[in-house]
Amino acid sequence: xxxxxxxxxxxxxxxxxxxxxxxxxxxxxxxxxxxxxxxxxxxxxxxxxxxxxxxxxxxxxxxxxxxxxxxxxxxxxxxxxxxxxxxxxxxxxxxxxxxxxxxxxxxxxxxxxxxxxxxxxxxxxxxxxxxxxxxxxxxxxxxxxxxxxxxxxxxxxxxxxxxxxxxxxxxxxxxxxxxxxxxxxxxxxxxxxxxxxxxxxxxxxxxxxxxxxxxxxxxxxxxxxxxxxxxxxxxxxxxxxxxxxxxxxxxxxxxxxxxxxxxxxxxxxxxxxxxxxxxxxxxxxxxxxxxxxxxxxxxxxxxxxxxxxxxxxxxxxxxxxxxxxxxxxxxxxxxxxxxxxxxxxxxxxxxxxxxxxxxxxxxxxxxxxxxxxxxxxxxxxxxxxxxxxxxxxxxxxxxxxxxxxxxxxxxxxxxxxxxxxxxxxxxxxxxxxxxxxxxxxxxxxxxxxxxxxxxxxxxxxxxxxxxxxxxxxxxxxxxxxxxxxxxxxxxxxxxxxxxxxxxxxxxxxxxxxxxxxxxxxxxxxxxxxxxxxxxxxxxxxxxxxxxxxxxxxxxxxxxxxxxxxxxxxxxxxxxxxxxxxx
Numbered sequence: 001x002x003x004x005x006x007x008x009x010x011x012x013x014x015x016x017x018x019x020x021x022x023x024x025x026x027x028x029x030x031x032x033x034x035x036x037x038x039x040x041x042x043x044x045x046x047x048x049x050x051x052x053x054x055x056x057x058x059x060x061x062x063x064x065x066x067x068x069x070x071x072x073x074x075x076x077x078x079x080x081x082x083x084x085x086x087x088x089x090x091x092x093x094x095x096x097x098x099x100x101x102x103x104x105x106x107x108x109x110x111x112x113x114x115x116x117x118x119x120x121x122x123x124x125x126x127x128x129x130x131x132x133x134x135x136x137x138x139x140x141x142x143x144x145x146x147x148x149x150x151x152x153x154x155x156x157x158x159x160x161x162x163x164x165x166x167x168x169x170x171x172x173x174x175x176x177x178x179x180x181x182x183x184x185x186x187x188x189x190x191x192x193x194x195x196x197x198x199x200x201x202x203x204x205x206x207x208x209x210x211x212x213x214x215x216x217x218x219x220x221x222x223x224x225x226x227x228x229x230x231x232x233x234x235x236x237x238x239x240x241x242x243x244x245x246x247x248x249x250x251x252x253x254x255x256x257x258x259x260x261x262x263x264x265x266x267x268x269x270x271x272x273x274x275x276x277x278x279x280x281x282x283x284x285x286x287x288x289x290x291x292x293x294x295x296x297x298x299x300x301x302x303x304x305x306x307x308x309x310x311x312x313x314x315x316x317x318x319x320x321x322x323x324x325x326x327x328x329x330x331x332x333x334x335x336x337x338x339x340x341x342x343x344x345x346x347x348x349x350x351x352x353x354x355x356x357x358x359x360x361x362x363x364x365x366x367x368x369x370x371x372x373x374x375x376x377x378x379x380x381x382x383x384x385x386x387x388x389x390x391x392x393x394x395x396x397x398x399x400x401x402x403x404x405x406x407x408x409x410x411x412x413x414x415x416x417x418x419x420x421x422x423x424x425x426x427x428x429x430x431x432x433x434x435x436x437x438x439x440x441x442x443x444x445x446x447x448x449x450x451x452x453x454x455x456x457x458x459x460x461x462x463x464x465x466x467x468x469x470x471x472x473x474x475x476x477x478x479x480x481x482x483x484x485x486x487x488x489x490x491x492x493x494x495x496x497x498x499x500x501x502x503x504x505x506x507x508x509x510x511x512x513x514x515x516x517x518x519x520x521x522x523x524x525x526x527x528x529x530x531x532x533x534x535x536x537x538x539x540x541x542x543x544x545x546x547x548x549x550x551x552x553x554x555x556x557x558x559x560x561x562x563x564x565x566x567x568x569x570x571x572x573x574x575x576x577x578x579x580x581x582x
Contacts, residue, residue, distance in 0.1 A: 007468070008040050011047040014066055022191040023072060030064040048468045051077075052183065057173065059154050059163035059542075062106060069106075069162045071113050074152075075194040077164060078114045080186030081148070082121040087185075088178070089147055096124035098144060098206075100137040101152035102309040103243045104162045105272035107131065110152040114164075116198025129207035131270065133244045133310030135411075135420035136214045138171040140206070142417070143213055145169075153309040156281035157542070159274050172388030172417035176519060211248060214422075217415040218252050221423040223343045223430060228257040231433035237300040238425070239264035239291045241280045242271045243308030245421060252422045258429055262298055264290050267305075274308070282307050282314030282408045285326050292316055292324045302432050302442060306421035311384075312408040313421040315428055317442040320559060330363040330458045331446060333404040336412060336424065337366045338449050339431045340402045341373050350375070350401075355394065357387045357403030360500075360525065361535040361548040368453045375401075381500075381521050382537065384409060388417035389518065406458060406548065447559040455556040456531070457569035461547040461582050474538045474545045481524055481536060490551075490575030492528035499524055534576065549576050 018031045034043040046065025051058050051073050058077055060069045089095050099115045101107035108130075115125045126144055128137070134151055141149040149167035157163070166174045166182065174182060222228075236258060240246035246268050250261050266276050267290060274280045277287040282305055295303040295316065303316040303324070315327040327335070337356055344350040355376040358366050370377035376398075380386035382405060391400045391414050404410035409419030412427050428442075435445045450456075465473045485497055495508045500523040503515045523537040531552030538545045551572045553565045 007044060007048065011040070011043050014047045015043060017191075018064065018072075020191070027064050027070070027072070034065075045467055050187070057163060057165040059157065059161060061160045062162050069110075069154075069164075071110065072191060072194075074110050074113055074164060075117060075196060076189045076191065077166075077186050078117040078150070079121070079194045080189045081150070081166060081182050082118055082123055083189070084178070084182045084185040085123060085148055086121065088181070092147075093122075094124060095122075096126065096144065096146045098126045098128075098137055098140045098146050098149035098167075099151075100128040100132045100134075100140075100149075102134070103131050103270045103272050104152070104154055104308065105159070106162055107152050107272065110162065110164070111150075112198075113196070114150050114152065115203050117195055119199040119202045120195035120197055122199075122202070125203045126206045127203055128210075129205050131244045132211075133248055133306075133420075133422060134165070135311055135416045135418055135422065136210065136248065137165075138167060138416045138418040138420075139214050139217060140210050141167055141169065142171040142415075143210065148174075151309070155309050156279070156283070156307040156312060158279050159272060167418075170388065170392050170417055172392065173383070173385035175385050175389060211251075215248070215252055215255055217413075218420075218423045218426060219255060220415060221413040221420075221427050222256060223340060223349070223427070224347060224434065225257065227434045227437050228430055231436050232257050233260045234258060234302075234429060234433050234436060235260050235262075235298060235300040236429055237262045237264065237291055237295045237298060237303040239267040239288075239303075239305040240310065241267055241277065241282075241287060241305055241308055242269060242274050243280065243306065243310060245306035245310035245425075246270070249306060249310065249422050249425055252426050253429060256426050256430065258426075258433075262294065262300070264294050266290055280308050282312050283329065288314055288316050288326060295324065301436065302429070304425050304428065306425065307408075310421045311419035313410070313424050313428070314408060315442070317432070319443045325443065327442070327446070328458070329404075329406040329408040330365075330456075332408060332424075332428070333358065333362055333406065333410055334365050334369070334449060335431060335442070335446060336404065336410050336427060337402055338369050338445075339427070339434070340412065341369060341375055343434065344401065345373065351399060353398045354401045355390075355398050356401055357390045359383075359386070359405040360523070361537070362404065362406045363456055363458055363550060364531070364533060364552075365449070365453050365456050369449070372453070381517070381523070384411070384418050386518075387411065391417065406460070444559070447562060450556050450562070450565075451558065454531075455553040455562070455565045455569075457551055457553075457566060457573070459549045459573045461549070461577065462544050463547070463582070464542075464544045466543045470543050474543075477545055478522060478524070478536070478538065485524075486526065486579055489526060489528055489532050489534055489579050490572050492530050492532045494526045495529050496527040497525070498527075532572070532576070534580070547580065547582060549573050551576070 101111035154161035154163035
C-alpha cells in the first residue's frame with residue numbers, strides 16, 4: 001500500500017504543476033477534476049510517467065497529463081528536439097525540418113504547433129499543406145536536404161491515439177545516439193521553456209511538387225513494365241482506411257500503367273474517428289470487410305488497403321475456391337522478396353552485391369529464398385529504423401533491393417527510409433499482373449513459394465497489460481524467462497537460445513557465442529531443430545508483450561497439401577502456447 005500512496009503523491013505533485021497559467025483553462029479544469037476525484041486511477045494513468053520516445057517516437061492516448069498526447073507534451077518534445085538540433089549542427093545557420101501529419105484528430109493542430117516551435121527556434125520548416133503518407137515525409141527530408149523531420153501520426157493505433165515520429169537527416173526514424181540525445185534534451189524542458197509563438201517567415205508550405213517527385217521516385221520500385229502493360233486491366237480495389245493514401249496510391253498505380261482501379265467510397269472520407277472500422281489496422285481482418293464486399297461486386301482480382309498513415313499495406317486475394325483470403329504480413333514480405341529476386345534475376349538486373357533485410361521476428365522462409373538465390377540477407381531488430389540503418393551503412397557500396405517486417409510493412413527501394421505502402425502496393429499489383437500473365441493468381445504464387453522453399457505458419461500472441469501495473473508485470477515476465485528459459489516448445493526440444501539484451505547465443509551444449517548487433521535489445525528468441533522459432537519482446541509503443549511463433553513443415557509438395565499443413569501447424573502453435581503458459 002505504501003508504494004501506492006507514494007505513487008499518488010508523485011502524480012498529484014506533477015498534476016499540480018499543470019495548474020499553472022502556462023496551460024490553458026480547459027487543461028487546468030481537466031487536471032483539477034482528476035485531482036478532486038477520489039478514484040485516483042485516471043490521475044495515475046495520466047501522470048505516472050512522461051510519454052517517452054519508444055521504438056517509434058511518441059505515441060499515446062490524447063488527453064491532459066504527462067503520459068498523454070496533447071499540445072504541451074508535443075510542445076516540450078519539439079522544444080527538446082529543436083535544442084538538440086541546434087547542438088548537433090553547431091554553426092549551421094540554415095537548419096531545416098519537414099513536418100507532416102495524417103488524418104487523426106488534432107493532427108493538423110499538433111503539426112502546426114510543431115512547425116511554430118521549430119520556427120520560433122530559428123529552424124526553417126517545410127510544412128505539408130495537408131495530410132500526407134509517412135513515406136512521403138521520409139522522402140521529403142532527403143529530397144529537401146533537411147536535418148530532421150516530424151510526422152504527427154499514431155499509425156494503426158485505435159482512434160483515441162495520436163503520436164509523433166521523429167526523423168533524422170537520412171529520412172529514417174531517429175537512432176542512437178540521437179534518440180538518447182533528444183530524450184535528454186526533452187527531459188530538461190519545462191513548459192516555460194517552450195517557444196510556442198511561431199515565425200511564419202520561415203515556415204514554407206509544401207504539397208503538389210513534392211507529391212510529383214515522390215510519385216516519380218515510387219516508379220523506381222518497378223521491376224517489369226512489360227508485364228503491367230500486358231495486364232493493365234488488372235481489376236484492383238483499394239481502400240485508404242480514411243487516411244493519407246487516398247490520393248497518392250491511385251495516382252501511383254496509374255503512373256505504373258494500371259487502368260482499372262476502384263476505391264472504397266466510404267473509406268475515402270478523411271476521418272480520425274475511423275467510422276467504418278473497429279480499428280484502422282490492416283492486421284485486423286475486420287478492417288478489410290468493406291473492400292472485400294466491393295471486390296465481390298466488381299469481381300476484382302485483388303483488394304488492397306493502406307493504414308491511416310500509408311506506411312503499411314494489407315492484401316486480400318482469391319484462393320483456389322474463389323474465396324477471399326487475407327495475405328498476412330509474413331506472406332506479403334515473402335512474396336515481395338521472392339518476386340524481386342526471381343524477376344530481377346530473369347531480367348538480368350540482379351547483382352552479386354545486392355542485399356535484402358528482414359527483422360529477426362519475420363519468417364525464416366525469406367532467409368531460405370535469399371540463400372538459395374545467393375542474395376545477401378541481413379537480420380535486424382524490429383522497427384523500420386533498423387532496416388534504414390542497413391541501407392545507410394551500405395550506401396554507395398551495395399544496393400538495397402527490398403526489406404520488410406511481419407507487421408505488414410515493406411520497402412522495395414531505397415528512395416525512402418521507412419515502410420512504404422504506395423510503393424509496396426504498386427509492386428504487389430505488378431506481382432498480381434505477372435501471376436495473371438502466367439495464368440495464375442497471387443494465391444497460386446504463394447503456394448508455389450511454399451512448395452519450393454518449405455511451408456511455414458506464423459502466429460503472434462499479444463498479451464496486453466495496460467497502465468503502471470501492466471508495465472511491471474511485463475518486466476517480471478521477461479525476468480522469469482531469462483531466469484528459467486523453456487526447454488521445449490510444443491514437444492520440440494530447444495537447441496538454441498538467443499538473448500539480445502546480453503547479445504549472447506547459447507546452444508544445447510552450453511556453448512555461448514556473441515550476437516553481432518548494433519546495440520542491445522530486450523528480446524529473447526528460442527529455436528528448435530525442426531525450424532520452430534519463438535521470439536518474445538515487449539512492444540516499444542504499446543502496453544503489451546508480443547510472442548512471435550513460427551512453425552515449419554517441409555512436407556508440402558502440392559497446393560492441395562496447404563490445408564493439411566495449416567491444420568498441423570495450428571495444433572503445433574496451440575501446443576507451443578501451452579508450453580509458454582499463454
